[in-house]
Amino acid sequence: MTYSRFILGCLLVLMAATVAVAAPVHSYLPEGELYNSQVVAPEKVLGFEIGDRHVRHDQLVSYFQQLASSSSRVKLTQIGRTNELRSQLLVTISAEQNLANLDELLAKRSFLNTNKAKKSADEPLVIWLGYSVHGDEISGANAAMVVAYYLGASNSESIKQLLDNTILVLEPSMNPDGMDRFVNWVNTHRNSTINTNPDHIEHHQPWRTGRTNHFGFDLNRDWLLLTQQETINRLPYFYQYQPNILGDFHEMGSHSSYFFQPGIPTRNNPLTPKANIELTTALAKYHATALDQQQQLYFSQESFDDFYYGKGSTYPDISGGIGILFEQASSRGMVQKTANGDLTFAQGIQNHVTTSLSTIHGAWQNRDSLKNYRNDFYQSVEGLVDDENYHGYLIQANQDSYRVNELLAKLTQHKIDVFALASDYRADGVLYPKGRSFYVPLNQPQYRIIKTLFAQPTQFNDNSFYDVSGWTMSLALDLNVKEIKRSRSLKLAQQTWQASAAKTEQLASDAYAYAFEWHHYLAPKLLQQLLSQGVKAKVTTKAFSAKVVQGSQKFGTGSIVIPSGIEQPANWQSILTSAAQNIGIELFAISSGLSVEGVDLGSGSIKPLKPIEVLLVGGKGISQYETAEVLFYLDKQLGIPVTVVEKQRLNKIELSRYSHMIMVDGSYADFSDAMTAKIELWIKHGGTLVAQKRAAKWSSEKGLLNANFVSKKQINQMFDTSDLPYQDKANLASRKRISGAIYQTQLDTSHPLAYGFTDQNLPMFRNSNLIMDLPSTPFITVAQYSKSPLLSGYTDKNLVNRIANNAAVIAHNVGKGRVIATTENLTFRGYWQGTAKLLANSLFFSHVFSAY
Template structure:
């Protein structure tokens, strides 16, 4: 009998033990926080937990990275909610489409927690393992109560490529016993660091522009759930404490009263935990809610509660680092605990305010459809002559989830041109694009389209102007009346070989697709010519920069079928002509018509050079125009076989330790022989006042110092007065120069530096800022003068080659459509 009872007890104990979820420590084989985990280990742990809880965890792979790592989310719910998970999702989505939704006590809130968007802010993924364990820990009453009211979506790592780049390096160089000395090797991550994705883009600044694969795939899945809350977990420098909401000013003016209130409620719950543990923290400083492309703002403008958390640490912190100012040693275990506590505080706050969150979210979308915010109720985009830009633009609109169509009729209307904010009489044409504000995402629509966002505070974290009409270079009008669009169908592009074999094919040059088409032709060794002046033939006018593909020089099998097929593939409309003569301009054999040869292009990477600037160039060539680019380390520049290079690109960076006098002389010699040098942003400083280079700063008269008695407490604002963190300016272009070919008449750029450059005296001042160039965004009063009458784009002829000075990066974050065309000109012309 005793043996029987003992057996029952043993069976119960074994059964109960087998039902227990594995802790992160049990799975990893080491205490959490004692070592950095690779991405696959984090994912495998989540999968293990999911397999142990099939009635509570759903595993979803929503995409993959450029390096092939899976992008995963794990949806956690109570068994009761999990049984009707799809029903909950579909019912919730009805609220975003202004369909009646029945909500009751059983309607859960949806909270999405995102970790590790910056790869070397590596505490986040470690924390996520503890979060899912505790969510499913039956002994954790707080988390069990959360799951009664909340569906929790966990993304353990938004940026697996960056994370593994960091972890691989750190695990390789760390000491067996962590060296807490701040200047130790394990606290000094090598270039480019793990912060960015494969193409060195900052994924936390890509939510609105969606240039990156990871972002595009994440937004598709995000749109299938549209959570009530999105929390983004980060790290900052190791000598800092912890930041949690409320956010700093500026708040965008269209953030709702409830979204502001929840910031305060959440902050109070976080403070409670941090005070109990005597942990230091701060709120309402530095991290604002303005720029629309963050992981807190983009969800906010989509109706969610969006917030950021920042733990002191980052890539420098490693497993442990000494902090003399804090009189402590910051460990990975500390950082995990802090992020875990704010994760818990967030979920508790959502659960406690579930009913209000659901009702306010529903109200947000009801108002969006029935009473859209803002002055304009319809947006009109002129399509004539911009068909390919409009096609690209509609692809972006679709990724955002916006509804759009065409006018479908001709009509005289009044509207406001958005870049000038001038009221005009407009002829609405049937093929013009129309976007009604009476749609679910009208708040986001209004915010992304606005060209002068209201800024309540000059201390900002990121760029302060982003209007879509600026970025795409398309004529956009805001209409105060409501117009219902007709269905949009992109114009079909089909090129056929004429019955009479043409003398040449002509292709316009005014879209990024044209650059992709050119790239394909050059890779296939098709000879391409271009006219440096406008011309007219067959009663058709063509702008300077037009591509001319003649039979002459192209001895390729199936030439006509190849060229027409490539043009159709890239939506390029070819115009076949039967003569090389013109009725105006230059005939195809004149000196004004030049050959575009396939260039060998090299760009520098490495210490001193901005990783994101490199990434913008790299992504542009590999993913946008699909043209070969060779990356070389900056310390190998002296060994470069210059006779094999046509174009050398210097991304923004500090070249003082790279370009010595000998290398500058080598570059000059190479340029004189026909090389093309392109310098971006701070790379231009390497050529300032150097012999042979025509680049100088403006001469300014020094005024009497007025800052003798400046106030210590105003130093942050004093620093801001000298900056332009990201404001919109209109560039005056020399439309006759090849660098500006194909760019729309109105060229706008995002200014992030007070350039203060003088005009070239021995070159072409292709783009510059006048006294009236400023359009929108914050510019400090001391920076304003430096941005008047300053060079932005210049070209210096040097022997048979040229140097292109670009003070501003036209590829910045992949945002500027005209910038991509201008950069294509710099590379290929």
């Protein structure tokens, strides 16, 4: 059978009537096809037909296991486990002989070792289809079973020809934990009789939606940042397969239709080659034809964008492939009444099956162009590097080796080569010590990823952003990185950097005291482990030097001292040394209470610390993302137990058992006067309120925070709207919004909330236009914006000028307690480690300072 029969088969499925209700798998597929009866169909395993129920993840796994057992074309790989221990599956579908030689085939076509080798024209085409990265966008995961069955069971010669020359990779559920959270909700609340009413509980998830993973993170923002386990598990396989094309299947609002890229042309990142957009546009014609045949509404060159490279549809664009976003209007249940009529779950599945097949069809038709594009993508690197006025980036050694290693680890996960300096280097008066400073050359295959991780653009062709406009990794980690104009004078290690375990030495058991410094990112984790097990620790508010085994050691403010001469638990030294070794933090054994320089160890300037009990306010109306980011930092990274309480339940909670309350961005207008009074009384009795963004503004409005915020009316008055035509309405809204940009602040490093920071310049992430005026009261401003604060990303100059010199973090007493407030997200997306310690300091050191 010739390839033309494959095209005909695809057209037949496109002309088939849209499946509106649950149906056997064949109903979603081309008419007249013959299938291998030995290959198991989904309904035979599930016990119900596709579209009849929302499939749980264990049922999805069970089907793919049996499909792989019954079809020699299907290979199943477990690429890892989620936080809730669900399997992450990768399904590879190709001819049997290709699967037998898969590693060799993939290695031959790899561009990771060189950007100069010409690739063979007969190398296989690789297509990756990723479904339901947002767990509540579930039609994709169900469509994956249909597509896999079709490819694994079809007896047509055209499919055999395709599979002889193509490797297809399906990720049926990119977010297993979120998938089950959503599916269990829908299956619990669906009626026996179908209810199309959008008000029905089936269509309304609770606060922690299935969109996110276990911790509450949007996994479709994590491809570049690599903070979540699911992404970390996936990326090595992405680079093993290096797909020519990646389809990313989503859902959107119920009243919409169907979307596929190219999207808005002006919203593409300039690092994306024009040929990428041209190929995406060419492939769009196949999706349009497919949906036309089914008379499905759709749109393409509107909405969304391809600017932020941390998404499944954009990360391939800087990795030699073509990423394509697909969005299906969501039934968010079985059936929902919409502006376009009743939308069924089965319709959503059918549309994703249709565009999955049109992606395969279009990619096969354009296989030579896709292969040539990938070859040209890497061949062009040398010329692009020649056009740059610098050769690479030099990463300066930092007191906090953890954050330096975090950056290096992320670079290596992105297959970027990093080299340690083999000898000291000095530039512009700055010393870059050997072994602890690192060089990233531009001239390597991952040139575009290097650029996107380090560049700091502030000017853009289109100022409308679907996601963030600034994400510079070095700024997020608060690391100094320098562009190197000429690299000839650098002496580098011969081998690329590789992570190694931190080493700690055995300490004397008879020391007068033990101490560790606070600049290490995980120092709060060590302190938490000590305090939670009854070990008594103190923090120094003045620097001192003490006698240690190595000689004399200087300890800066914020260093933690654990004295031997006070009441400690019986096994406290074992607890201390074991915890320090496990975390990788250097401990010092101090031999005398008489300091070499500065305060002695019995000084009142070395203050005792208390265990903490943290309450985090969540629930409807509160940002599930910011709550997740705080929880991830405190719970996952620092090991601090956090009690999450929905704000609707807060009035029933006895606050006196908690030392700290964290309120992230959200709406608090529905707090009653009694609830506000309860919080105020708790603070006055010694509690600490940490308020972020709109929670900070609420604190100001209720008189808890000594700060003033710029009003919405004042924001509007910054922009001249005279003579603006209606068509400029959206552009004006974009100018007033800060989608995500990076700003420079000046940190008061003498303040206890800034312990562990040695540099006054601290980059912060902003994704709101909340502006807090600089207070006139002295000593309460911990951080304020610099005179010219914008470092990376887009913000209208009117907002930049209004933000300049104003407050970013303030803290002061309220009775016996404290209120600490910021307009920023200190733990944004789990990778913003540069400012995260401000939050830890707000917990452990809130009673170390007194502003009044």
